[in-house]
Amino acid sequence: MRTIRLLATASILACSPVRTALSPSTATPCTTPTTACEQWITFGSGPARSMTYSTFPLDSRNPAVTRALIMVHGANRNADHYFETATAAGFLAGALENTIIVAPRFTAGRDTAIANEVMWPEGRNSWRAGGMSPSSPTLSSFDFIDDIVRKLADKKIFPNLAKIVIAGHSAGGQLATRYEMANKVHGTPGVSISYVVANPSSYAWPVVMRPLPTGDADPATADKESLGPNGEKIHTTFTYGPFRGRPVCAFR
Numbered sequence: 608m609r610t611i612r613l614l615a616t617a618s619i620l621a622c623s624p625v626r627t628a629l630s631p632s633t634a635t636p637c638t639t640p641t642t643a644c645e646q647w648i649t650f651g652s653g654p655a656r657s658m659t660y661s662t663f664p665l666d667s668r669n670p671a672v673t674r675a676l677i678m679v680h681g682a683n684r685n686a687d688h689y690f691e692t693a694t695a696a697g698f699l700a701g702a703l704e705n706t707i708i709v710a711p712r713f714t715a716g717r718d719t720a721i722a723n724e725v726m727w728p729e730g731r732n733s734w735r736a737g738g739m740s741p742s743s744p745t746l747s748s749f750d751f752i753d754d755i756v757r758k759l760a761d762k763k764i765f766p767n768l769a770k771i772v773i774a775g776h777s778a779g780g781q782l783a784t785r786y787e788m789a790n791k792v793h794g795t796p797g798v799s800i801s802y803v804v805a806n807p808s809s810y811a812w813p814v815v816m817r818p819l820p821t822g823d824a825d826p827a828t829a830d831k832e833s834l835g836p837n838g839e840k841i842h843t844t845f846t847y848g849p850f851r852g853r854p855v856c857a858f859r
Contacts, residue, residue: 636662636703638694640687648754654723655743659711660690665758674770675707675759679779686712735781756792771800780807819848
C-alpha cells in the first residue's frame with residue numbers, strides 16, 4: 608500500500624504543470640519528520656495552534672517554489688509517515704526543489720497534545736468531516752487547512768507559487784472530498800487549487816436525494832445481486848428518495 612501511495616503521489620507531482628521560478632532558492636528542502644521540519648500554524652492571535660511538517664518554512668520568502676502539495680494522513684494520524692512518503696514521491700518526481708510539501712497533523716483521540724496544540728474531534732463529526740475542536744470550539748478542522756492554503760498563497764512569501772494540490776488517503780481522503788465542497792479559500796486569487804481523493808471509506812453526497820436501502824441497496828441482500836460478464840456486481844433494482852437520517856458532515 609505504501610508503494611502504491613508513493614507512486615501515485617509521484618505521478619501527481621510529475622504531471623502537474625510547473626511555471627519556472629524567476630530566481631533559485633538558497634533553501635534546502637527538509638525531508639525528515641523531525642523537529643527541524645515542523646511548522647506551527649497559530650490561529651488568529653493565538654495561543655491555539657496546530658503542527659504540520661513542511662519541506663520549506665511557511666514564513667520565509669522562497670521564489671523557487673512554484674507549487675504545493677498538502678498531504679493529509681489517514682485515521683492513524685501518522686503525519687510523520689505521510690510526510691516521508693510524500694517527500695519520497697517528490698524525490699522520484701524530481702520536484703523537491705520547486706515544490707513545497709506539507710503534511711498537517713490532526714491531533715485527536717488519545718494523542719498527546721503539546722502546549723496550546725488544538726485537539727480535533729473524533730466520532731461522527733470528526734476532524735475528517737470538518738468537525739469543531741473540543742479544545743477550541745470556534746475552530747473547525749477545515750480552518751486548519753484554510754490557514755495553510757492562505758500561507759502558501761501569500762505572494763510576499765511564495766511569489767511564484769501558482770498551483771496547490773490537496774491530497775488525502777483513507778480518512779484523509781474523506782477530509783479532502785468534503786473540504787473541496789466546503790472550504791473558504793478555493794477562489795484565492797493567484798493560485799489554482801485541485802483535490803486528489805484516495806481510498807476513502809465514504810464519499811460526501813451533497814444532495815438530499817440518494818439511493819434508499821431497498822432492492823439491491825438493501826444491506827441484508829446487497830452482496831447477492833447478479834454478476835456481469837466480467838464478474839462485476841450489477842445494481843439495477845434500487846430507488847432514490849430523500850435522506851431522513853442525521854447529517855454526517857459538519858459543513859460550514
